[in-house]
Amino acid sequence: MNLNLRARAENTYDAIVVGSGISGGWAAKELCEKGLKVLMLERGRTMEHPNYPTTSKDPWEIAYGGRLTREDKEKSHIQARHYSFQGDNKHFYINDLENPYTEVQRFDWVRGDVVGGRSLLWGRQSYRWSDLDFSANARDGHGVDWPLRYKDLEAWYSYVETFIGVSGQAEKWPHFPDGNFQPPMEMNCVEKHFRGEMQKKFPERLVTIGRVANLTAPVKGRGVCQSRNLCHRGCLYGAYFSTNASTLPAAFATGNLTLRPQSLVNRVLYDEQGKKATGVEVVDTATRAVTEYYARVIFLNASTLGTAFILLNSTSGRFPNGLGNDSDQVGRNLMDHHKHAGAYADVEGFEDRYYIGRRPNGLYVPRYRNIDEQRTDYIRGFGYLGGASRGGWGGLASQDVLGAALKTKAQAPGPWRFSLNGYGECLPYAENRVTLNTSVQDVYGRPTLTVDCSFKDNEKAMQQDMAHSAAEMLEAAGYKNVTPYVRTSYPGNANHEMGTARMGKDPKTSVLNSFNQVHAVPNVFVTDGACMTSNASANPSLTYMALTARACDHAVKELKRLNL
Numbered sequence: 001m002n003l004n005l006r007a008r009a010e011n012t013y014d015a016i017v018v019g020s021g022i023s024g025g026w027a028a029k030e031l032c033e034k035g036l037k038v039l040m041l042e043r044g045r046t047m048e049h050p051n052y053p054t055t056s057k058d059p060w061e062i063a064y065g066g067r068l069t070r071e072d073k074e075k076s077h078i079q080a081r082h083y084s085f086q087g088d089n090k091h092f093y094i095n096d097l098e099n100p101y102t103e104v105q106r107f108d109w110v111r112g113d114v115v116g117g118r119s120l121l122w123g124r125q126s127y128r129w130s131d132l133d134f135s136a137n138a139r140d141g142h143g144v145d146w147p148l149r150y151k152d153l154e155a156w157y158s159y160v161e162t163f164i165g166v167s168g169q170a171e172k173w174p175h176f177p178d179g180n181f182q183p184p185m186e187m188n189c190v191e192k193h194f195r196g197e198m199q200k201k202f203p204e205r206l207v208t209i210g211r212v213a214n215l216t217a218p219v220k221g222r223g224v225c226q227s228r229n230l231c232h233r234g235c236l237y238g239a240y241f242s243t244n245a246s247t248l249p250a251a252f253a254t255g256n257l258t259l260r261p262q263s264l265v266n267r268v269l270y271d272e273q274g275k276k277a278t279g280v281e282v283v284d285t286a287t288r289a290v291t292e293y294y295a296r297v298i299f300l301n302a303s304t305l306g307t308a309f310i311l312l313n314s315t316s317g318r319f320p321n322g323l324g325n326d327s328d329q330v331g332r333n334l335m336d337h338h339k340h341a342g343a344y345a346d347v348e349g350f351e352d353r354y355y356i357g358r359r360p361n362g363l364y365v366p367r368y369r370n371i372d373e374q375r376t377d378y379i380r381g382f383g384y385l386g387g388a389s390r391g392g393w394g395g396l397a398s399q400d401v402l403g404a405a406l407k408t409k410a411q412a413p414g415p416w417r418f419s420l421n422g423y424g425e426c427l428p429y430a431e432n433r434v435t436l437n438t439s440v441q442d443v444y445g446r447p448t449l450t451v452d453c454s455f456k457d458n459e460k461a462m463q464q465d466m467a468h469s470a471a472e473m474l475e476a477a478g479y480k481n482v483t484p485y486v487r488t489s490y491p492g493n494a495n496h497e498m499g500t501a502r503m504g505k506d507p508k509t510s511v512l513n514s515f516n517q518v519h520a521v522p523n524v525f526v527t528d529g530a531c532m533t534s535n536a537s538a539n540p541s542l543t544y545m546a547l548t549a550r551a552c553d554h555a556v557k558e559l560k561r562l563n564l
Contacts, residue, residue, distance in 0.1 A: 008294060013039040013258070015555075016280055016295040018265045018310065020044075021117030023528045023544045024301030025243030025251075026160075030552035031299075032256040036559075039293055040251075041263040041282060043302075047092070047114035049244035052234025054088045062088045081108045082493060084121055089232050092120055098443040101305075104452035108492035109305060115261050116244040117303070118495065121232065124213040124240050125364070125385070125539040126166045128157050128177040132371065133536035140379050143333065143428035144504040146533045147514035150177065156546040163250075164241040164545070165219050167361075168211030176206065176366040183216045184209045185225075188355040190347050190388035190416055191363055197477040205368045205473070210361040210385065213241035221249060227357030240360070262286050266446060267314040268298060268323050268524060276564075277323070277524045283444050297523050297555050297564055301548070304334070304529035305434055308500035309449055311511075311526075312436045324501070324518035329511050331435055333428040333502055334453045335535040337494040339421065340487040341463040343470035345479035347388060347416035354390065354413055362387035365420070367537045369465065378461040382424035383537045384470065390414050418479055422466030425537045426459055426491070428499055453491045463489065496540055498529035516551040523564040527551050 014036035017027045024040065031038045054062060066087040068080060079085040079093045094113040101109060112118045131150045138145040154177075161180040169184040187195065187209055195207040214225040215238075222238035222245060231240050238245035251257040262285040269279045269292060279294035300307045308331045314323035322330050367381035391414025401409055432453040440448045463486050471484040491497065504510020507519035516531050518524040527548040532540065558564045 012294040013037045015297040016293060017299045017301060019301035020115050020243050022119045022541050023548045025247035026545050026548040027299040027301055027552055028251040028257055029247040030549055032251040032254040034556045038257050040259045041265055042115050042261045043264040044113040044115055046261045047116050050236035053091055054233045055236045078109060082110045084232055100440060101448050102437050102440055102450040105454045106490045107451040107453050108490050110495050116242055119242040120234055122541060126211050126213045126542040127538035128179055129536050129543050130175045130177050132175040137534050143534055144509050147503050147505045153546045156550045159549055160545045164213050165215045166211055166213050167216040169208050171206060171208055173206050185359055185361050188388055189353045190350050194477050201476045206366055208364055210364045212361045214360055215239045227359055229358035229360045231360050265310055270316045272318050277521050300526045301528040304497045304500050305449060307526055307528055307530040308434050324511050324520050326520055327508055327510060331500050332430045332433040333499040334432040335426040335428055335499045336491040336497045337423045338426060338455050338459045338489040339423050339494050340489040341466035342421040343467060343474050343482055343484040344417060344419040345474040345482040347418050347479050350416050378458045380425040381537050382422045382462055382466050384420045384422050386420040388416055388418045390416055420470035424462045424466055425535045428534060498532035498540060501526050501530040502533045503531050515554040516547060525551050525555060
């Protein structure tokens with residue numbers, strides 16, 4: 001055999017999955033279980049479950065008490081903008097100096113740089129979207145209509161929930177679909193009081209325990225949540241869903257998966273004669289060697305911005321502006337949830353009550369605005385995450401207390417406090433976008449992205465209501481010192497960025513069809529956040545997973561029909 005042909009054969013698979021985060025892990029699992037030989041390419045370093053570096057360390061074993069050093073903040077200055085980037089998990093995150101991007105307006109791009117990606121870093125809130133969300137663009141004329149509805153995803157939501165394990169309470173609530181739940185985590189005494197008060201005073205506002213991918217009952221190979229609230233370090237019990245603890249083991253169990261870390265995908269290879277993608281070009285981040293890998297099907301799950309980069313950088317005679325970019329929509333319609341608006345209050349009357357453990361979850365109040373009656377100052381809506389807890393001894397450092405009094409106070413639980421923190425929907429704006437920047441290169445000599453994204457008047461008006469309504473609810477519950485707040489919210493900081501290669505019915509106005517295939521290159525699928533057509537108000541990760549499982553099922557059927 002010719003050496004070139006042999007090398008190509010050795011680098012050829014049935015499918016390539018780019019990225020190992022939440023959606024990439026699902027793509028690998030589904031394709032492997034359906035019998036395909038799959039190559040997973042991950043830009044980051046190896047990170048094997050359960051060997052997370054700090055997962056079981058005591059506080060005194062972590063350098064500087066978990067605080068970030070000046071070097072940490074300089075090397076990862078963008079990551080340091082986010083609360084989740086800490087001294088005990090900084091090894092999961094990217095080096096911003098080596099991987100720059102340009103901000104026309106501030107955009108906080110939080111990135112993992114290990115196998116598992118942000119599946120190790122997510123907040124695990126897992127909500128089904130409803131037709132209130134999937135029909136929103138069609139109703140008010142913003143963006144383009146989704147090419148599917150809830151009924152198209154309902155069975156896939158159930159399939160995903162059963163595998164990952166979602167604890168939650170069924171509520172039979174309009175526009176807030178129930179799922180296949182494990183037993184819910186328990187509310188504490190103040191949260192139960194708040195739920196009861198809202199049922200009496202605001203019956204249209206549901207208060208429920210968060211629906212979260214933390215196990216309350218064991219599943220194969222994974223233990224239940226220990227209520228340590230140390231999820232950000234990686235869970236050696238596998239109690240929260242991550243690629244590392246869940247989908248990767250399932251994919252490896254088939255014998256069909258090849259995982260290649262430190263493999264940065266530069267572009268998709270396109271055959272102009274065959275009118276299809278043939279593979280990808282990869283930069284080895286350790287050696288800087290460039291290699292091509294080939295497959296019949298390619299799934300891009302490199303993150304909303306990462307996937308947009310790959311598509312924009314995949315130019316050819318057929319696609320001079322980027323693969324599948326006939327509509328000029330690749331990179332546009334960038335969305336994220338806006339936050340930093342809500343209220344908090346002190347709670348009296350429960351001083352003799354406490355709670356067990358450190359539950360890694362809170363309350364959730366799903367959207368109740370602009371459902372039957374439409375406000376005049378903004379469209380769409382928001383939800384709240386929140387809950388009640390008692391203060392610890394940490395705040396005593398700022399109090400005027402010493403000696404025996406300090407010891408006594410440090411041993412006693414602090415006061416109860418309740419908070420509601422809003423997360424609001426962002427509309428799709430064509431001008432919120434990423435573009436290629438050939439003037440600024442990363443450490444590998446590649447072009448980088450320029451991000452130009454901001455929240456507009458609709459989001460800002462919604463934030464005011466988020467704060468006002470939160471205060472209204474806390475006051476109605478009888479709590480004290482109610483303090484509403486609105487602080488500047490920057491796109492990216494909610495970690496729910498999406499929309500840069502949206503799904504749609506018309507190839508002239510969208511990038512992907514209803515099965516997440518690039519309109520003009522149907523053997524390329526995009527099922528990460530880039531595919532989203534609108535933003536909704538609830539966390540999107542469960543929808544990413546359901547879309548991915550559905551797209552994989554379709555891809556394999558199309559392969560069998562010889563359509564790909």
